[in-house]
Amino acid sequence: MSTNQSQFATYEQAVPPVRPSHRRRLYFAIAALLIVVVIGSGLAIVLLSPRTPVTAQQPIVGHAFFVSSGQLTLFSDRGIADQVQINLQNIPDPQAGKSYYAWLLPDNDNNSRVTPIFLGQLPVKHGQVSVFYPGDTDNTDLLASYSRFLITEENASQVPTNPSLDTSTWRYFAAFSQAFNPAASTSVHYSLLDHLRHLLARDPSLEKAKLGGGLDTWLFRNMExxxxxxxxxxxxxxxxxxxxxxxxxxxxxxxxxxxxxxxLDGPYITRENVPPAIQGSRLLVDPTIAQVALLE
Structure with a gap:
């Protein structure tokens, strides 16, 4: 996904809703942080497996990835996870007159007004599926509003505008976990989905500072x-x-x-530790980006 790639996790078939020198150390530290940037944008969502009873072991048949177009803007989450790559293996051909269709679904929230996104028809070639969804013209961050992935098998003669509500047409389904961790030693409990969005879509602490985008985006800008x-x-x-x-x-x-x-430390901490003769009377960096200290 250009330099950033967010893997959906693994897919399960749909179950109806039920110390070297100082210079070298500096380079190593920077390289390590850049690796974090790349991997941070490549976190998994879900895995797909054939439809079997929930208690049975379900083989993985593929992965999907959020992809960054690289068309980033300074104060928003656009361009971060605005595309999707789908790769599946060992997929049987659809029934005669049928075709596979891929969809992104919003969170498992009955109050959600977000509509499903049609990712495309999935042609099967020798059991393989490889489809790329380029996103919309606004480079909308899909992870900000979507957390579930669905493949349906429906009529090939007419492309559906929405996924069928008949779960018998569902073939593969996957979702980020929205379960909170009650054992977390924090006053606010977050789910896996929340943490992914803090990295790649929006973070509460950044929103308070009126900064759009996730922590990963600002880490990348600072490291640059x-x-x-x-x-x-x-x-x-x-x-x-x-x-x-x-x-x-x-x-x-x-x-x-x-x-x-x-x-690294933020301008306020730096002013406490750097002599005024060196720091000077004015901030030497972009005050907006400096709000997100790397070591904070």
Whole structure:
């Protein structure tokens, strides 16, 4: 999913609703955080398996992934998980005159006014299915409102506008868990779905600061800037080796290091620990992005 890919989890067939050098350490830390960014956008939703009694072991027949188009905007969740990739294996051909259809469904909430999204018809070739849903023109973050995946087998002559309410047409179904963890040692209990949305759609603490998008998005933005400043400080240090003690070189490197601290600790903590002579009288970084401190 460009650099970001959110796996749906595994699918089950539908059951009716029932210490090296300092520089190396810095690079390793940055690389590790970037890996978190990539993996953080590639979390699983659900697995699909053939329709058997709930008590029987259900074989996995495929995966679906939320995919990022990369068309991100600064203050919204657009472009984060706005596409879907479906890959299935060992799928029998549909019955004569029938076809498979894939759908995204909203949360299991009777009060939801969100309508299902038709992901496409699923052609089966030698038991394999591979379909890509490109999303809409607004790059809507699908994970923000959708948490269930359904495949129906319906008439091939007419593409349905909504999934059938007749559960006998349901062939594969999967969903993120919306169950809360009562053992969590927090005042507010969240489900797996909640945690995924905090990463890839919207987070309560960010919404209070009027920042759109999930934690993963802001982590990526901060890491981009840290890599930029660390690289420029390194290049300056190397270019100034011919003039050791150059005050302009030292001042520039200090400013870049302060910018990095602003994004790691947040500007308020940085001001408490960095001497005013280095910090200066004004913030050296984007105050909006700096609200989301990486180490907070």
């Amino acid at each position: 800037k840290i890599l930029e400043w660390a690289g420029s400080a390194r290049d300056t240090q190397q270019s100034c080796q011919s003039t050791p003690g150059n005050p302009q070189c030292a001042a520039f490197i200090q400013r870049q290091a302060t910018r990095i601290l602003d994004y």
